[in-house]
Amino acid sequence: MPKILFVASEAHPLIKTGGLGDVVGSLPVALQSLQADVRLLLPAYHDALARAGELKTVARCAIENLSAPVRILEARLPGTELIVWFVDFPPAYDRRGHPYLDAGGRPWPDNAMRYALFADVAVRIALGQANIKWRPDVVHCHDWQTGLVPAWLATEKARPATVFTIHNLAYQGLFPRETFEALGLPAAFWSHEALEFHGQMSFIKGGLVYADRLTTVSPNYAREIQTPEFGCGLDGLLRHRAGRLTGILNGIDDAEWNPAQDRFLAKNYSPRRLQDKLANKLALQREFGLPEQPETPLIGVVGRLVHQKGIDLVLETLPGLMHRPIQIVLLGSGEAGYEEALRVQAARYIRRLAVRIGYDERLAHLIEAGADMFLMPSRFEPCGLNQLYSQRYGTIPIVRRVGGLADTVVDASEKNIKTGKATGIVFEKARGSALLAAVDRALALRRNNLRWNKMMRAGMRQDFSWRHSATEYLRLYRQIMRGKRTSSGKRHVSRKTGK
Ligand code: ADP
Numbered sequence: 001m002p003k004i005l006f007v008a009s010e011a012h013p014l015i016k017t018g019g020l021g022d023v024v025g026s027l028p029v030a031l032q033s034l035q036a037d038v039r040l041l042l043p044a045y046h047d048a049l050a051r052a053g054e055l056k057t058v059a060r061c062a063i064e065n066l067s068a069p070v071r072i073l074e075a076r077l078p079g080t081e082l083i084v085w086f087v088d089f090p091p092a093y094d095r096r097g098h099p100y101l102d103a104g105g106r107p108w109p110d111n112a113m114r115y116a117l118f119a120d121v122a123v124r125i126a127l128g129q130a131n132i133k134w135r136p137d138v139v140h141c142h143d144w145q146t147g148l149v150p151a152w153l154a155t156e157k158a159r160p161a162t163v164f165t166i167h168n169l170a171y172q173g174l175f176p177r178e179t180f181e182a183l184g185l186p187a188a189f190w191s192h193e194a195l196e197f198h199g200q201m202s203f204i205k206g207g208l209v210y211a212d213r214l215t216t217v218s219p220n221y222a223r224e225i226q227t228p229e230f231g232c233g234l235d236g237l238l239r240h241r242a243g244r245l246t247g248i249l250n251g252i253d254d255a256e257w258n259p260a261q262d263r264f265l266a267k268n269y270s271p272r273r274l275q276d277k278l279a280n281k282l283a284l285q286r287e288f289g290l291p292e293q294p295e296t297p298l299i300g301v302v303g304r305l306v307h308q309k310g311i312d313l314v315l316e317t318l319p320g321l322m323h324r325p326i327q328i329v330l331l332g333s334g335e336a337g338y339e340e341a342l343r344v345q346a347a348r349y350i351r352r353l354a355v356r357i358g359y360d361e362r363l364a365h366l367i368e369a370g371a372d373m374f375l376m377p378s379r380f381e382p383c384g385l386n387q388l389y390s391q392r393y394g395t396i397p398i399v400r401r402v403g404g405l406a407d408t409v410v411d412a413s414e415k416n417i418k419t420g421k422a423t424g425i426v427f428e429k430a431r432g433s434a435l436l437a438a439v440d441r442a443l444a445l446r447r448n449n450l451r452w453n454k455m456m457r458a459g460m461r462q463d464f465s466w467r468h469s470a471t472e473y474l475r476l477y478r479q480i481m482r483g484k485r486t487s488s489g490k491r492h493v494s495r496k497t498g499k
Pocket of ligand 1: 017018019020022302303304331332333358359360361364383384385386387
């Protein structure tokens with residue numbers, strides 16, 4: 001039974017800002033059901049501890065230069081048997097709200113220190129130096145916040161294998177050189193072959209350069225990030241490591257996201273009781289103050305309001321969209337400029353466009369259930385989860401052919417409709433005109449009830465559960481565990497001296 005330590009900066013339902021939280025809150029549980037022995041390590045954020053239920057202190061570990069020992073607290077991920085360990089050091093993590101940003105939406109100024117400390121503790125656990133008996137065979141790290149873990153572990157001879165998963169290459173954890181020095185990292189790490197990135201320190205490079213294996217969250221994104229267009233300056237490195245990089249499609253928590261038992265819905269439904277979806281549409285219209293019109297096509301949007309998600313394309317297209325007989329509901333938070341622009345437009349297109357700025361788990365579920373279509377015009381999309389939820393909820397996704405969206409939505413071409421494979425509308429260009437044309441295609445299709453229902457059912461039939469992908473991760477863990485027994489690691493740098 002392989003022992004896997006998951007190291008991540010968020011996990012639903014304890015703390016979540018996006019898809020990373022969904023994945024880390026569900027993949028370990030799926031692995032556990034495949035008999036893996038998994039533990040999850042998270043920072044002890046204020047809100048996460050408050051949601052964790054009963055906590056016990058399982059270890060204390062003294063770390064040089066810290067005013068007090070770090071405590072490791074243990075709980076179970078709510079609703080599961082998964083053991084979660086929290087790295088508790090109140091000056092670093094005992095803050096309310098967003099894990100990475102202050103109340104004004106700016107990154108916490110000490111983020112480098114916070115995630116370096118987190119990584120340090122992860123490394124100690126991995127090496128059996130944290131007063132915890134359990135030792136992993138594989139340490140599975142996620143995104144830049146955990147990038148130092150593979151880097152530090154690579155400096156050790158007897159160490160577990162490391163996997164680093166890229167959930168979004170655009171977030172790299174870049175800090176000035178002074179931060180690198182303040183963290184006391186080995187001098188040998190200051191090299192473009194290590195953590196340096198154009199004169200800055202890059203946390204994510206710790207994972208990309210040093211992890212034994214790299215994964216990302218869809219096969220298509222795995223290819224894309226090896227190109228200059230999507231590589232965020234790291235495509236050369238990723239091409240160099242291509243033999244170690246695989247794309248494994250994200251799964252979804254199919255108990256949490258199941259219209260037949262979703263507690264947030266006005267009425268539960270299933271492919272056999274599709275007519276009950278309508279109660280959710282009416283509830284959604286009511287909730288957003290839109291006229292309760294069963295026939296008017298309702299388009300939903302949920303997501304972080306950032307350039308990546310093509311929010312500017314939605315804004316640019318709004319006058320055209322509002323010429324069509326549709327309603328739009330949008331839930332999101334993010335860049336202040338987008339939030340403000342959306343508020344202004346909602347006031348302009350009152351009773352047609354409704355916007356809720358904020359983060360609201362319940363509303364996200366209700367939108368997936370109540371909308372007829374779900375719009376994701378992303379510029380890039382490592383995997384995307386909302387289009388998977390949409391399909392499960394019989395809500396037709398309208399997406400750009402990019403990243404994981406291209407891997408998971410089958411376009412409603414004439415042929416795909418005939419063969420019953422079509423599950424959504426896919427468009428090519430990140431342009432307002434392409435978005436508008438896609439919406440028009442969706443509206444035309446919806447006029448044909450038979451075809452529309454066939455598409456809804458085809459989406460609802462898809463299996464996006466973790467079953468398949470969790471098995472792929474397990475296979476990967478077993479492969480590197482075998483590999484580690486027969487080969488030694490990378491070049492050796494002393495963690496402390498850098499020599
Ligand atoms: P990303 O990770 O880039 O944000 P994903 O599509 O992979 O995008 O995952 C987004 C997740 O976050 C989904 O579960 C989505 O429902 C959720 N989400 C995003 N924004 C909000 C919001 N404002 N309120 C509630 N849930 C949100």
